Amino acid sequence: MTVLSVRDLAVTYRSKSGDVPAVRGVSFDIHKGEVLGLAGESGCGKSTIAGAILRLHSPSTQIEGTMLLDGEDVLAMKPGRLRAVRWTGASIIFQGALHALNPVKRIGDQITEAITTHQMANDRGAQVRAGELLEQVGLPARRIDDYPHELSGGQKQRVMIAMALACSPSLVIADEPTTALDVMVQAQVLQLLKALERDLGLAMLFITHDLSVLVEVSDRLAVMYAGKIIEEGSARTVFTNPVHPYTEALAAAFPTIGDVRFRGQPAGLGGDPPDPQHIPAGCPFHPRCPSAWDDCERIVPELWAAGSDRRAACLLAEGAPATARTGEPAADR
């Protein structure tokens, strides 16, 4: 069952220095019980997508395309309906767990607030539910009366996850949920999120720059560059056998310990991610691409087929139109 269906999503921020096209035509589906990983670097538009799904951007931000959440068009929702859908239809776990909680309110009250606001239960029922939720995320129910400062970073992130689950949404958006956490705690939180997805049959959109984390939690993976998805497919194949040179470079930033190819050989790309206001012509990645040739400067790549259940926006993809590649043959990859 498709929980979220996004088609041709384009998000443009208005700024004094002109329009900033942060997302430039993105389509994807997320099904029940599936984790879609969205990877990319800062400025690629991945968090903008998260905000667009729940319409968290300021009214001046221009959003085009369609987004169907449980079959209902998010962009057509009236404010009242939108309020109802936030938390119950879809919820977000933010990166800054350490700052997202109200420091002067007990965590139990913060969880029950979401439940009672949406009239999912009365006060007593909400208390019971909050206790259950804490247990579900691996915290003892007695912590319900704690204040945020009494919790560690990992425990706060668990509370944020409990809040996100409070109204039993069908979609959970996790935007860099472990970035601020220590390695050991990060692994604990990832394990929890994966277990919840499995047990509750959630649909999840998992956003991070850390491709190695995404491979662990995601079923499918979409890699973004300059506001577009440039490669998608099953998580493991995209990571271990990337088609797009950008995915390859991103994967190389997270080396496998023991793999001699990485030993003493840090692999990186020259240049920097493009400014959304000055996106290069043709393939936006061509100025940094180690495999680019002349055609890349003028052909805007689309997501072409690249093997079974794989698509890549690169002239190297199997399904790309034949071009007169100068120099090395295209079959070298």
Place this chain on the structure above:
Amino acid sequence: MSELASDRQDPVVGDPVIEVRGLEVTFTGRIGLLAGLTGKKAADAHAVAGVDLTLRRGEVLALAGESGCGKTTTARAIMGLIRPQAGEILYEGKPLGRNLKAYRRKVQMVFQDPTAALNPRQTVYEIVAEGLRIHGIHDGPGGENEEQLVARALSRSGLRPPERFYLQYPHELSGGQRQRVVIAGALALDPEVIVADEPVSNLDASVRGEILDLLMKLRRELQISILIVTHDLGLAWTVADRVAIMYLGRIVEIGPAEDVLLRPEHPYTKALLDVVPEAGGLDRPILTGEPPDPTRIPTGCRFHPRCPVVASGRAAELRIEARCKGEDLALRTLAPEHEAACYESFLRHEGATTV
């Protein structure tokens, strides 16, 4: 020039450049006024509790561990930015005196966040020349003038052509370029050692490799010794010759990167390796509990409350549990160059000698 450079022998790769002996750093606990009046006392945090470490000429040494393990404090103590409670730091065999100026020229630091490390109101040229001016260096060893020294540092850092960057301000540069400016500022002084605290963790993933590649090149071409503080064992695998793992203020394992990362001895090292994300999925065991608290150091082996060898009953089986819980222990050499501090490892390498 400086007394550090004048009587130096020909540098030999592998000789100790910096030696840390018995380093201890304690941060005094702070408590609110009201609580203080009631006679409460805050616990002191024993951030570094007896660290011995040698950085050799031309090597890349990674110092790794969870946050709060003391790795950054160790690096800052090496830089002379923190006065240790005990222990000493030797540079080329001589203890650091009170005057750190000459030492600071030879040992340069690169911080995690280049945006915070750069003065936003200085141009790139001023930033890179600042160190030269502070140290009163008006010409280089080959008679170069200040501009030539700045230009050389910038181009060695990969900012070419250097003149193009002279008048730019940090905000006009990308994250990767900013970190290159920080490195250029360090290189302008022709250092022997670079201490880099999480040098790439604030950078975009695709840019990280380039900065690491630059550090590797400096080591290769200029024989600069590099101490990298990191939480990322994948990074250690990519760049480090040797890896030291810290836990609660102590080094619990140190050795060649291949040994420590592929044949780890200490259960803590194994636990850290287990949580490195990889395509293997999330089904492996993960240490429970929170990062340790340096104000409450457990007795015996500091790791025993979280140690899977103790928890699984294996330590009891081997009749070492009482020692794990009650007797403090030091590193022992278990294989050539490879040291660890774990009673179970000691048993496995019976006859290992105390260091």
